[in-house]
Amino acid sequence: MKRAFAALIAVAGIALLAAAASRVDGLNLFVAIVIPYSALALLLVGICWRVIRWSRSPVPFRIPTVCGQQKSLPWIKAGWLESPWTTPGVIARMGLEILLFRSLFRNTRARLQAGPRLIHGEDKWLWLGAMAFHWSMLIVLLRHLRFVVEPVPRLALYLERLDGFFQIGAPVLYATDIVMLAALLYLLQRRVREPQVRFISLFTDYFALFLLLGIVISGVWMRYFARVDAVAVKQLALSLTVFSPSLPKNLSALFFAHLALVSTLAAYLPFSKLMHAGGIFLSPTRNLANNNRMKRHVNPWNAPVKVHTYEEWEDEFRAKIEAAGLPVERH
Numbered sequence: 001m002k003r004a005f006a007a008l009i010a011v012a013g014i015a016l017l018a019a020a021a022s023r024v025d026g027l028n029l030f031v032a033i034v035i036p037y038s039a040l041a042l043l044l045v046g047i048c049w050r051v052i053r054w055s056r057s058p059v060p061f062r063i064p065t066v067c068g069q070q071k072s073l074p075w076i077k078a079g080w081l082e083s084p085w086t087t088p089g090v091i092a093r094m095g096l097e098i099l100l101f102r103s104l105f106r107n108t109r110a111r112l113q114a115g116p117r118l119i120h121g122e123d124k125w126l127w128l129g130a131m132a133f134h135w136s137m138l139i140v141l142l143r144h145l146r147f148v149v150e151p152v153p154r155l156a157l158y159l160e161r162l163d164g165f166f167q168i169g170a171p172v173l174y175a176t177d178i179v180m181l182a183a184l185l186y187l188l189q190r191r192v193r194e195p196q197v198r199f200i201s202l203f204t205d206y207f208a209l210f211l212l213l214g215i216v217i218s219g220v221w222m223r224y225f226a227r228v229d230a231v232a233v234k235q236l237a238l239s240l241t242v243f244s245p246s247l248p249k250n251l252s253a254l255f256f257a258h259l260a261l262v263s264t265l266a267a268y269l270p271f272s273k274l275m276h277a278g279g280i281f282l283s284p285t286r287n288l289a290n291n292n293r294m295k296r297h298v299n300p301w302n303a304p305v306k307v308h309t310y311e312e313w314e315d316e317f318r319a320k321i322e323a324a325g326l327p328v329e330r331h
């Protein structure tokens with residue numbers, strides 16, 4: 001629990017410092033302009049650095065992890081999706097993994113029951129929590145385009161309408177806000193309450209969760225309880241996007257906290273586990289077709305070795321083999 005508290009204090013500290021800085025001339029410029037630019041730069045440079053490092057790791061052979069029959073002899077039924085040997089098969093498997101977290105859907109959980117008996121059972125809650133969180137976050141981010149793009153993209157407007165389908169008064173209540181908050185709280189309680197998960201949880205696991213929770217709570221607070229001046233927010237966001245930053249007067253301390261937490265997330269993402277979002281595309285255990293039996297994959301870094309094939313050996317000793325009455329492959 002110490003790690004969880006440390007992470008909570010770190011996130012609360014960032015939010016409070018940013019909120020306090022919003023009231024000090026000079027410091028407010030730092031939080032609203034310098035930090036977001038630096039965070040964006042770190043995000044872009046960090047992602048490039050990670051991708052370059054990954055792409056430089058040697059992958060001389062095909063190493064897909066599969067859970068289906070490999071393509072081999074014609075009468076053995078092969079699993080085109082579970083062990084794909086073609087590019088469309090790989091794309092289908094990757095697509096299902098990225099969009100629907102298919103491998104997480106098969107996640108199981110071991111529990112020790114009275115006896116003692118070890119029971120392996122299904123665990124669909126983690127999958128549901130992860131899907132709910134990631135899809136809601138995507139929709140929230142797409143909706144946020146209204147702050148940084150003028151005119152507001154149609155997609156953002158359409159999502160706003162769809163997301164606010166059960167309008168209860170004003171402002172319109174977004175379904176994704178409730179889902180994202182609920183999913184994050186579920187993921188946090190799972191980490192804290194399940195002994196096995198708690199045992200392997202590090203400061204960084206809690207930090208990412210609290211950071212996301214901080215962003216969502218401050219956003220929800222701004223939208224439903226302490227209204228923020230949306231025009232001023234858009235003015236700042238647009239000025240940042242065209243590299244001509246200017247800080248409008250009436251931005252609340254809560255907005256500064258939201259922005260500082262988002263900047264922290266952006267700067268932290270490439271150097272953390274959250275980079276799994278990019279890693280999934282570059283994972284050689286997923287993105288390679290399993291055609292090991294159809295194609296000979298030669299390690300391109302192999303040092304040239306002089307080989308003596310069976311055919312050459314047979315040619316060399318043919319007379320002696322035949323004289324001894326032993327069978328040969330080629331006459």
Ligand code: HEM
Nearest residue numbers: 140144147174177215216219220222223228233237262265
């Ligand atoms: C990782 C990035 C971000 C996440 C996950 C996030 C999340 C949220 C959430 C969940 C809300 C609640 C209301 C809603 O769903 O629209 C919200 C509101 C808000 N966010 Fe963000 N946000 C992010 C980035 C930003 C950025 C970069 C800005 C600055 C332009 C910003 C400004 C706002 C504002 C002004 C509101 C209040 C909206 C309203 O009153 O309708 N957010 N945010």
